[in-house]
Amino acid sequence: MKNKPVTRAAAEQGSCPDSAGDSSVSRRNFLKGSLTLGASLALVGLGPVTGANAAFVYPDIRPSQGVTKKLWLSHYMPSLKGTNLDTPVFFFESGKPGATALLIGGTHCSEVAAHTAALCVLENARVEKGRLIVIPYANRSGLSTRDTINNIPRWHGIKSRSGPRYICYGNRRTDPKDQKVPDPEQYVHPSGYVNKKGNEARNLNRCYPGLKDGTPTEQLAYGIIQLVKAEKADFCLDCHEASTPSGKQAPNRKKSGRLAYTLVSHPSGLEIAASAILDLEEDAGITMKLEESRKGFRGLSHLEIGDATDCVSFLSESPNPGQDWDASDAEVINNPKYPFAHRVGLHVRLFLKLAENYELLKDKGLIIKGLPSYGDLMAKGVGAFLN
Numbered sequence: 001m002k003n004k005p006v007t008r009a010a011a012e013q014g015s016c017p018d019s020a021g022d023s024s025v026s027r028r029n030f031l032k033g034s035l036t037l038g039a040s041l042a043l044v045g046l047g048p049v050t051g052a053n054a055a056f057v058y059p060d061i062r063p064s065q066g067v068t069k070k071l072w073l074s075h076y077m078p079s080l081k082g083t084n085l086d087t088p089v090f091f092f093e094s095g096k097p098g099a100t101a102l103l104i105g106g107t108h109c110s111e112v113a114a115h116t117a118a119l120c121v122l123e124n125a126r127v128e129k130g131r132l133i134v135i136p137y138a139n140r141s142g143l144s145t146r147d148t149i150n151n152i153p154r155w156h157g158i159k160s161r162s163g164p165r166y167i168c169y170g171n172r173r174t175d176p177k178d179q180k181v182p183d184p185e186q187y188v189h190p191s192g193y194v195n196k197k198g199n200e201a202r203n204l205n206r207c208y209p210g211l212k213d214g215t216p217t218e219q220l221a222y223g224i225i226q227l228v229k230a231e232k233a234d235f236c237l238d239c240h241e242a243s244t245p246s247g248k249q250a251p252n253r254k255k256s257g258r259l260a261y262t263l264v265s266h267p268s269g270l271e272i273a274a275s276a277i278l279d280l281e282e283d284a285g286i287t288m289k290l291e292e293s294r295k296g297f298r299g300l301s302h303l304e305i306g307d308a309t310d311c312v313s314f315l316s317e318s319p320n321p322g323q324d325w326d327a328s329d330a331e332v333i334n335n336p337k338y339p340f341a342h343r344v345g346l347h348v349r350l351f352l353k354l355a356e357n358y359e360l361l362k363d364k365g366l367i368i369k370g371l372p373s374y375g376d377l378m379a380k381g382v383g384a385f386l387n
């Protein structure tokens with residue numbers, strides 16, 4: 001099942017979300033949105049390729065019937081239009097006043113359970129009060145290149161509700177071709193904060209709150225901030241994965257798994273985060289640590305979105321064996337110790353618990369239904385909850 005390219009049929013299915021079947025979304029408009037950019041590449045049958053021809057991949061997204069609107073991020077940041085950093089944004093609008101939640105996947109495209117969790121929400125949710133916005137692939141450019149940490153195969157087959165489907169294991173950073181400028185020796189964040197590694201200039205989660213006329217990755221971060229402001233998002237969760245607690249110890253590096261099972265919260269969200277963690281433990285038996293955003297470490301979503309906007313921002317980390325040191329043979333989907341369903345379930349259920357606690361503590365309605373329980377995900381597998 002590993003390293004198998006997506007078929008033309010699958011690529012077409014992914015880029016033509018007929019499966020949305022939603023009367024409130026005009027099919028013509030949906031297709032119009034989908035037929036831009038890379039979708040057109042997928043439709044002419046290029047499919048995902050590797051090596052020198054590796055090009056941009058249109059992710060396979062099959063939204064639920066609850067989606068009421070689809071926009072591209074370039075709606076908020078026009079300079080992204082026509083680039084591989086533009087990305088689809090999906091809305092669930094209940095029509096009843098309440099809170100607006102934002103779920104972000106695919107900030108780092110190698111973190112497969114994180115973007116699959118966003119897909120799982122996108123493909124199952126029903127919103128009965130308030131609004132939900134999902135960006136399943138925040139840095140879509142990261143799908144275009146292979147993982148460079150452990151050279152993990154790009155395509156992983158799973159069985160979805162409608163048949164075979166392939167999950168893309170991409171790269172942590174923007175494709176250098178899309179960044180257009182070479183990596184600097186060090187990445188200096190607009191605040192002056194210095195990242196010693198120059199390639200962090202292509203890491204979306206080092207570039208917030210972004211720059212209107214910055215590098216493409218800084219413009220992407222700026223675009224997400226514009227969306228948060230324009231849509232008045234009340235809270236957001238940016239899903240991630242990290243090395244596992246049982247991973248090999250890299251020489252001269254911090255202990256493996258330090259970040260896995262962590263919820264990082266902007267200072268404005270600590271009470272909601274603490275309650276959500278307790279609820280998650282009861283709901284799924286998963287124990288998470290709570291960390292407050294560090295003020296000095298600039299460019300990260302949980303700090304910068306919360307500082308730049310009125311949105312309470314969180315970031316979640318699940319364990320990914322593909323991010324362990326020296327783990328080129330890591331099984332990233334069917335791993336017995338860190339099953340995919342466990343990792344996807346962590347983000348999906350945590351997001352729901354954050355939404356429930358936001359509603360409770362801020363007294364601003366937000367009711368999200370239709371998401372699989374942790375037990376169902378573990379018993380039936382993630383594919384049973386993907387279209």
Ligand SMILES: [Zn+2]
Nearest residue numbers: 108111240241
């Ligand atoms: Zn990450």
